[in-house]
Amino acid sequence: MRNIEKKIARLKKRKNAIILAHYYQTGDIIDVADMVGDSYGLSKKAKENDADIIVFCGVRFMAESAKILSPQKKVLLPAAAAGCPMADMVKPDDILSLRKQYPNAGVVCYVNSTYEVKAECDVCVTSSNAVKVVASLPQKQIIFVPDQNLARYVAQQLPDKEIIPYCGFCIVHHQVSGADVDKARASLPNAQLLVHPECTQEVVDKADFVGSTAGIIKRATQSDNKEFIIGTEMGILHVLQKKNPDKKFYLLSTKLLCSNMKKTKILDVYEALKYGQHEIILDEDIAARAKKSLDKMLELS
Numbered sequence: 001m002r003n004i005e006k007k008i009a010r011l012k013k014r015k016n017a018i019i020l021a022h023y024y025q026t027g028d029i030i031d032v033a034d035m036v037g038d039s040y041g042l043s044k045k046a047k048e049n050d051a052d053i054i055v056f057c058g059v060r061f062m063a064e065s066a067k068i069l070s071p072q073k074k075v076l077l078p079a080a081a082a083g084c085p086m087a088d089m090v091k092p093d094d095i096l097s098l099r100k101q102y103p104n105a106g107v108v109c110y111v112n113s114t115y116e117v118k119a120e121c122d123v124c125v126t127s128s129n130a131v132k133v134v135a136s137l138p139q140k141q142i143i144f145v146p147d148q149n150l151a152r153y154v155a156q157q158l159p160d161k162e163i164i165p166y167c168g169f170c171i172v173h174h175q176v177s178g179a180d181v182d183k184a185r186a187s188l189p190n191a192q193l194l195v196h197p198e199c200t201q202e203v204v205d206k207a208d209f210v211g212s213t214a215g216i217i218k219r220a221t222q223s224d225n226k227e228f229i230i231g232t233e234m235g236i237l238h239v240l241q242k243k244n245p246d247k248k249f250y251l252l253s254t255k256l257l258c259s260n261m262k263k264t265k266i267l268d269v270y271e272a273l274k275y276g277q278h279e280i281i282l283d284e285d286i287a288a289r290a291k292k293s294l295d296k297m298l299e300l301s
């Protein structure tokens with residue numbers, strides 16, 4: 001163990017802190033984390049632990065959700081500038097106008113959204129529970145923000161629902177094309193293609209499996225296949241390879257790099273713990289309304 005990792009371990013113990021890391025973080029951060037997970041797993045863990053401090057290694061919307069679900073804890077985002085461009089593509093006013101346009105529709109927001117947007121919606125979803133949560137809503141018509149790709153994927157799984165998608169997208173997954181799939185498949189004919197639902201339709205249509213980051217890891221781990229092409233952010237390869245040393249994983253495209261997820265460095269984690277920076281502070285009224293959307297998601301999934 002390097003010196004910095006030992007210092008992090010000591011600080012964690014002294015301050016009763018835990019480190020939560022998303023699968024897209026770098027390997028050194030994943031290795032010091034108390035839990036690694038997808039957005040859904042991490043939000044559940046944020047709620048169900050006895051720590052006084054959560055150091056959230058991911059992007060801002062994830063740390064905001066942790067704070068909302070665990071308001072009595074101090075939640076720190078080690079890299080203050082780590083945001084999610086997709087989360088910033090929709091604003092609370094957009095939800096208000098959509099509600100006026102479709103007064104009978106349920107309003108669902110992908111967890112990749114700001115807490116101000118969550119406050120205006122009926123329920124949140126993550127990529128691992130979106131189909132289940134939307135299926136359980138009473139309304140036929142559903143406004144789905146901000147990801148057009150996840151919205152389309154949900155609509156295809158639930159033909160009885162009328163999904164009204166917003167026009168947002170992930171700047172990372174949305175760049176990958178069907179031609180990238182054809183190229184990867186040609187060089188790896190025995191590999192299975194596992195992709196995230198933030199990918200475009202032409203990529204999803206060619207995949208063997210579509211799921212959240214945790215879903216992709218589960219599928220690869222349970223499969224008898226030995227080779228996989230992975231259509232999500234490259235950070236996931238660390239856990240995939242660690243869990244499956246006998247299998248081979250290839251990234252679908254080198255474009256699958258989220259620079260925001262890579263903003264957190266191990267030194268930031270140490271400094272966050274040492275100096276209590278950068279604390280997530282939210283407007284209490286807005287956070288209380290956003291909590292209803294997150295609580296409903298946990299109840300329905």
Ligand code: 13P
Nearest residue numbers: 038039040126127212213
């Ligand atoms: P997961 O919910 O699968 O962890 O994905 C989060 C994300 O930001 C995907 O780009």
Ligand code: SF4
Nearest residue numbers: 084085086170172258
């Ligand atoms: Fe946001 Fe895309 Fe990065 Fe996920 S991969 S955090 S959706 S920009």
